[in-house]
Amino acid sequence: MEILPPDSSITLSIESNLNNVCLLGLAIRAICSFVESNKNDSYDTELGIVEAVNNVIMHSYNSEPSHETRINVSIYRDKIVFRILDTGRGIDAETNILKCLPVDFTSEEIDNLPECGMGLGIINSVMDGIHYEVVERTNILTLIKIIKKKV
Amino acid sequence: MQILDKKIGHILVVKPLEKRIDASVATDFKDQMAAWVKAGNKWIILDLAEVDFIDSLGLGAIISSFKTVRINEGNLVICGPKETVMKLFQLTRMDRVLQIFVSLAGAVNSLKG
Numbered sequence: 001m002e003i004l005p006p007d008s009s010i011t012l013s014i015e016s017n018l019n020n021v022c023l024l025g026l027a028i029r030a031i032c033s034f035v036e037s038n039k040n041d042s043y044d045t046e047l048g049i050v051e052a053v054n055n056v057i058m059h060s061y062n063s064e065p066s067h068e069t070r071i072n073v074s075i076y077r078d079k080i081v082f083r084i085l086d087t088g089r090g091i092d093a094e095t096n097i098l099k100c101l102p103v104d105f106t107s108e109e110i111d112n113l114p115e116c117g118m119g120l121g122i123i124n125s126v127m128d129g130i131h132y133e134v135v136e137r138t139n140i141l142t143l144i145k146i147i148k149k150k151v
Numbered sequence: 152m153q154i155l156d157k158k159i160g161h162i163l164v165v166k167p168l169e170k171r172i173d174a175s176v177a178t179d180f181k182d183q184m185a186a187w188v189k190a191g192n193k194w195i196i197l198d199l200a201e202v203d204f205i206d207s208l209g210l211g212a213i214i215s216s217f218k219t220v221r222i223n224e225g226n227l228v229i230c231g232p233k234e235t236v237m238k239l240f241q242l243t244r245m246d247r248v249l250q251i252f253v254s255l256a257g258a259v260n261s262l263k264g
Contacts, residue, residue: 018174025171025204043204043235050206054174110221115211118243122207125242 006074006081016057016067024071025050028082035075036147044126045080045145051119052084052141060088060139079128082143090139097132097141098124152176154183162262163187164255166198172209180209184216193225196258200231205239217249226250230258 012027014020028049032042053069061067072083091097099120124130129144153168165187172180187195197213199205205213213229220227228250232240240246252258 021174022171025173040234040238043238046204047206047239050173054206054208058174110218113214113218113248115215115218116208118207118210122239122242 007076009072009074012071012073014053014069014071015065016061016063016069017065018054018057018063021050021053021057024053028071028073031073031075032080032145035080036145038148041145041148048123048126048143048145049082049084051122052082052143055091055119056084056086056088056139056141060086060090062088078147080145080147082145084141084143086139087137088139090134091132091141095120097130152179152183154180156187159259160263162194162196162259163192164196164198164259166201168201170202171204171206172202172212173204173206174208177208177212181212181215184212185219188216188219188223188225193220193223194262195220195225195227196255196262197227197229198231198255198258199229199233199236200255203233203235205236207243210239210243210245213249214245226262228252228258228261230255 012024014024025046029042029046032045036042036045049071053071056069057063067086067088070085072085074081097120123143127143128146131142133140155166155168157164165184167180169176217227230252231254232251240249240251250261252261
């Protein structure tokens with residue numbers, strides 16, 4: 001995807017426990033606040049990464065503890081690239097990673113209101129690029145956020 | 152999860168004191184809300200003034216609570232969401248389903264009578 005070395009890069013690692021995702025989110029927010037032009041963009045990015053890592057813990061690792069998820073954050077002039085790496089069962093082949101958020105509900109149809117399954121849709125809504133691959137039994141979800149210039 | 156609750160007449164005001172309603176607390180939150188509904192509370196205001204981050208699991212817990220209250224012929228409304236939280240409601244179109252008020256007073260007025 002990118003052919004230039006990143007300007008700067010850091011790799012974060014958390015154990016597969018949903019209680020740890022908060023700390024990751026705060027770290028991502030801090031990095032993004034430094035790079036991105038407004039608070040809303042930082043929130044969007046934090047949300048996208050949190051959703052992705054939640055999915056890794058709950059689905060790829062089946063909520064089993066003691067598994068590692070690594071999040072590599074690479075900052076370029078015009079974008080931030082996040083690579084989320086895990087060694088769990090990965091995303092099912094049938095799953096559409098470009099899934100959109102559900103829209104087929106109304107305030108009158110209470111039963112149809114979604115209580116789960118919104119993670120991928122949110123990721124696609126808040127991030128500017130998404131790519132998934134498996135390399136040597138490591139699942140790599142790449143999420144891209146374009147940096148909006150400060151006005 | 153730390154949640155403050157108080158009654159204003161027949162209305163239960165529930166105010167999470169956590170900054171985040173996320174995967175780590177979603178189940179506890181949902182269970183607590185279910186307990187309040189089971190105790191007979193039908194008119195509930197969820198005051199999100201202290202919350203600055205909700206993920207999809209936290210939102211799912213809120214939706215589940217809303218459904219439970221509505222099945223019991225009551226209503227759950229939201230007040231005081233921060234800009235970031237409001238954005239999640241808008242992104243997921245839940246702002247078209249949940250009544251959301253800027254202030255607690257507005258939320259109370261909507262559930263009176």
